[in-house]
Amino acid sequence: MNYRHVCAAAFWISMACGCGLNPKPVTIKGPETDSLLAAARGFIVMDRPPGGIMAVQLPTLRAIIVRPESSRNSPDMADIHALSGPDNLGRIAYVEDHFFVENEKNRRHLLKTIRLDGTQDTALFTRPGDAMWADSAAGHGEIGHTLSLAPTGGRVAFLSGLEDVQMPSALLMRGSIEIWNIDQKTGIKTDLRALDEGLSWFPDGKRLAYVKLIDRNGNPAVNDPAEAVANSFLVWNWDRIPAVFIHDVESQTETFVHTGWKPIVSVDGTRVLVGDRNNTFYCVELATGKTCPLTGPGKDWPIAMLDANTLLAICIPTVGTEVKFTEFYSPLSRPKQMLAVKLARTDLQAFQTVIPYIDPRAEVSFGLGRQNTEGRHQ
Numbered sequence: 001m002n003y004r005h006v007c008a009a010a011f012w013i014s015m016a017c018g019c020g021l022n023p024k025p026v027t028i029k030g031p032e033t034d035s036l037l038a039a040a041r042g043f044i045v046m047d048r049p050p051g052g053i054m055a056v057q058l059p060t061l062r063a064i065i066v067r068p069e070s071s072r073n074s075p076d077m078a079d080i081h082a083l084s085g086p087d088n089l090g091r092i093a094y095v096e097d098h099f100f101v102e103n104e105k106n107r108r109h110l111l112k113t114i115r116l117d118g119t120q121d122t123a124l125f126t127r128p129g130d131a132m133w134a135d136s137a138a139g140h141g142e143i144g145h146t147l148s149l150a151p152t153g154g155r156v157a158f159l160s161g162l163e164d165v166q167m168p169s170a171l172l173m174r175g176s177i178e179i180w181n182i183d184q185k186t187g188i189k190t191d192l193r194a195l196d197e198g199l200s201w202f203p204d205g206k207r208l209a210y211v212k213l214i215d216r217n218g219n220p221a222v223n224d225p226a227e228a229v230a231n232s233f234l235v236w237n238w239d240r241i242p243a244v245f246i247h248d249v250e251s252q253t254e255t256f257v258h259t260g261w262k263p264i265v266s267v268d269g270t271r272v273l274v275g276d277r278n279n280t281f282y283c284v285e286l287a288t289g290k291t292c293p294l295t296g297p298g299k300d301w302p303i304a305m306l307d308a309n310t311l312l313a314i315c316i317p318t319v320g321t322e323v324k325f326t327e328f329y330s331p332l333s334r335p336k337q338m339l340a341v342k343l344a345r346t347d348l349q350a351f352q353t354v355i356p357y358i359d360p361r362a363e364v365s366f367g368l369g370r371q372n373t374e375g376r377h378q
Contacts, residue, residue, distance in 0.1 A: 025323035026337060028297065028316050036343040036352040037061075040306060042267075043116065044341060044355065045092055047080035047363040049328070050100075053092065055116055056355060057369075066092065066118050075102045081109060081131040082147035083363050084156065090116040090370040091182065093149040093156040096123075099130040109134075109143055111156070113182055116369060124156075124185050135162050135173045135196065144175050144196035151367060153205025154182040155249070159196050160189065165213070168237050172197070177210060179249065195242055197261035202269045208247045209263040209272055213240040228293070230259040232277035244274050258284045258291060266305035267368065273302055283346070297351040298344035304366040306343075312366055315342040318353060326359055336360050 040058040048054050051070030056063055070078045076098060083094035096110045109131040114121040129142040144159030159175035166172075173196040180187030195211040202209070216230075216239055233241040242261040245254045257263070260274030260282065272284045273294070281294045281302055294302070298313025305311055317323060317340045325335035341355035341364070358364070 023325070023335070023337065026316055027319045027321065027323065030318045030320065032318055032352050033350045034352060036310065036345070036350065037354060040310075040312075040343055040354075041368060042304075042306075042366055043086050043369040044303070044312070045083060045085060045365045045367070046358065047083060047094075049079065051078035051080060051096070053080060053083065053094065053114070055086070055092075055369075058354065061354060064116060066116060067114055067121065074100075076106070077101070079132070080363055081143070082145055082158070084147045084149040084365045084367075086116055086367040086369040087149055087154070088152050088368065088370055089154075091120075091149070091154075092116065092365075092367075093147060093182070095131055095143060095147060095158070097131040099132045111158070111180065113156075124180055124182065124187070141173075141175060144173065146196050146199045148199035148201050148208070149365075149367070150201035150205035150208075151203050155201065155205055156180050156182060157199050157201070157208055157210075159194060159199075162196060165195070167240075170236070172213075174213075177208075177247075179208075192247060195261060197242060198244075198263045198275075200263045200265040200272070202246075202265050203267070204269065206249050208249065209244055209257065209265055210247060211242045211244055211261045211263065214243045214259075215240055227259060228280075229274060229276040229282060229291075232280070233259075236277065244272060257286070258282070264302055264305060267307070271305060271308070273305055294346055296344055296346050296349055298342055299346070303341070303364055309345050309347045311344045311346060312354075313342055313344055314339050314358065314360070314364070315344065315351065315353075316340070317356065318351075321353070321356060324357055326361075 037059045042058050044056045048069050053067040077100040079097045081095040081097040085092040091113050093113050098108050107130040110126045111124045131143050133139040134142040141162030147158045149156045157179050160178050162173045162175035165174045177190045177192040177194050197211045200209040243259045244257040244263045247254050258274050262275035264273040273281050275281045282291050284291050298311045298315050301314035303312045324338045338357040339360050340353050342351045342353050344351040
């Protein structure tokens with residue numbers, strides 16, 4: 001799950017709720033179905049600040065403490081900057097950030113992996129500089145916020161060497177894609193320059209969806225008046241717009257998918273979700289090129305596409321649910337309404353809550369993981 005579009009959820013909810021310390025709750029009408037969870041398989045992974053990681057198994061909803069939380073009073077407190085997975089071997093990739101240290105010279109970030117059962121917490125590398133402010137004036141582009149672990153094959157991708165790309169009404173970040181091999185603990189910085197707006201592996205672990213800017217002129221996809229995704233950027237007078245491409249790691253070739261950003265490859269690899277400037281998501285069928293906007297609950301903040309009609313998504317809580325707000329916040333940001341993780345059908349107005357409360361600032365990911373015949377994690 002990409003952090004920025006979850007933050008968009010928090011922003012619009014805060015706008016709708018007003019600026020008071022006790023904002024008005026926002027909910028959506030039910031009723032909910034109870035028929036979606038039984039068919040779902042996999043693990044939802046999220047951070048537990050500071051420095052903790054938790055997984056929730058589907059369909060049992062069993063919570064697993066993968067990594068315990070750090071002490072908030074630690075002189076070298078760890079935080080989770082990004083996470084992805086689990087893969088088919090039950091591994092989670094994450095970036096551990098050390099910004100809150102006694103000596104700022106000791107600020108650093110690590111790329112690490114850990115198994116669902118909490119074992120083999122292993123660092124692939126340690127680099128100087130914190131990840132928290134890497135894409136700000138205080139940082140030096142050390143690492144992006146996007147992290148993606150391949151479902152198979154042990155590859156993990158992220159961006160480094162970030163630079164500003166100023167666009168009308170938006171400051172974007174662009175960096176080089178690095179691809180690391182978990183098993184060999186080796187990585188390469190590719191020649192691909194991508195926006196820090198989403199990375200997503202295909203199930204084969206050989207193809208990676210990423211985002212780069214393309215010129216608006218001379219591109220049929222951009223200039224098509226019916227192309228709603230492109231138009232959402234063009235109305236802001238952007239001379240270049242983001243587009244999703246597929247990079248084949250082995251053949252070193254790339255294929256254009258669609259204009260847009262924040263790609264999410266479906267679990268079966270037949271579709272790619274792309275977002276527009278207005279945070280509306282579209283489903284692209286790769287075999288036919290057919291594109292249609294997502295409809296139904298969860299259409300704005302998807303985490304994963306489990307099948308042709310089922311999303312796992314961040315959603316506004318349902319009417320009748322006790323609305324809660326974040327306990328930790330700065331005086332400037334104020335409390336944020338807690339959201340929910342739901343399964344939702346795109347062809348029906350049907351949805352089911354699987355996690356009733358989640359901080360809108362949380363790092364969230366989904367993967368099939370590794371399950372035995374009893375459905376327990378390994």
